Amino acid sequence: MTTERSGAPGAPAVEKVLAANDLCKCYGRTVAVDGVSFEVGRNEIVGLLGPNGAGKTTIINMVLGILEPTAGTIHIEGMDIARHRRRALARTNFTAVYAPLPGNLTVYQNLRFFGLLYGVDGLARKIDELLEHFEIARFRHSKCGVLSSGEQTRAGLAKALLNQPHLLLLDEPTASLDPASARDIRAKICAFAAQEAVGVLWTSHNMAEVEKVCDRVLFLSHGKILLEGNPKTLPGEYGKETLEDLFVAVAREPLTLENNGT
């Protein structure tokens, strides 16, 4: 495991949980991800932002080992996922709106199934804790398919924290939640990230949320990282008032921003 300084001079040393180096993914002539390199440190929440089709989900899928990069490497806690897939994934977990838990199993059954796959010790106690933590204990014996989207999100998050991951990938974790629930979930994830010293890669289209939770953001456009920095100061560096304005500019005028940044 390597330790290095990131961000501004004088910033605290962070251990790298995730290191992606020169990642590329091509589908025939279509380049989905084009030479992307980034790191996620322990206790760090990194926002992966960009318009639809920018390559965010492709990157997450490559980190999860379910999509092979055309080129480049991914190391999770120093382990190359191409060579140590099983060990690397045992320390990783994720939740995404497009990957709900199987609807034909109850919440408890799903957590037990995935708990066994992740090799969770003390599984029964862990499941009880997570059901309480995400306030879904009353849905313990409900089929996931009949839960509301908000409840399904909570069940997915419970699965994502089952194995005490060191790297947590969250693809729009609050997309289907009402503002109150979203705030609650954000607080829970941030508390988990702080307590357990995990690194989090978080994608969202909610810029207010990103500004609140992320220590650092990466703006993707056309498969490349266009901008990187602190979500609170980055808009000002590019003459924008808000992160949302910057997002819109990235989506509409990526070339202008690229030139400004170099």
Added chain:
Amino acid sequence: MMRLRHIAAILLRQYYLFRGSPARVLPLFVWAAVDIVLWGFITRYLNAITPSELNFVPALLGAVLLWDFFTRVMYGVTTTFLEDVWSRNFLNLFATPLSITEYLGGMVVSSIATSFIGLIVMLVLAIAAFNLSFFIYGLLLVPFVLVLFLSGIGLGVLACALVLRYGPAAEWFVWPIPAALSPFAAVFYPLATLPPWMQYVAHLLPPSYIFESMRAILAGRPPSGMGLLWGLSLALLYILLAGWYFTRIYRHAVRTGLIARYSAETAS
């Protein structure tokens, strides 16, 4: 190294799905039971109208029972896989530390459980209602069942690989495979009945050696030991080939992104 906990997870998931789901439990034995009843009466009728001493019950009903067992084994493997297709679970499943060997192992163990339930129901029905007795085959019944079981596993894994390769719609392809193979496997008639080109195909199918051996015993002749050994060898070879093919297709799916967007049915 294969982790038993991972295989147990697949088995437990199947148990959860079957528990309290008549739609899953009934097919384990209903169609096989219907087959036994149908062929039981056909054999009884044939016994009544045929002047010879030939007893059709072990010849036909026994063959139906063992062929249905082979089919159940194959379906046992494929339905375990299809549960993940139906619930769009590939993303969650393959992002865990589960290895492909363990996943296939889970399918096989699950199939052992489900196919033997079907076998027991068929045996009880065939013995109780139609006086079918397998004692005539003696200990040879063990290799008969073993070869058919291994063949069903191999064919099931191959079918799963095809569904993985060609997308959820390829599921239709799985169900008729046993029916398509049965004319070649010589379930109901001697291999010599088939035209030469079909006999060549039959010699590549492990079940054909089993049904030939069954008929040899019923005719008072010793079964071919070499034939049984060859059938067993072929069945083992096909399992290895099917496992290799599934792994290859899985790697292709990871490379092309098919696992990540499986419902899109991309077959590039």
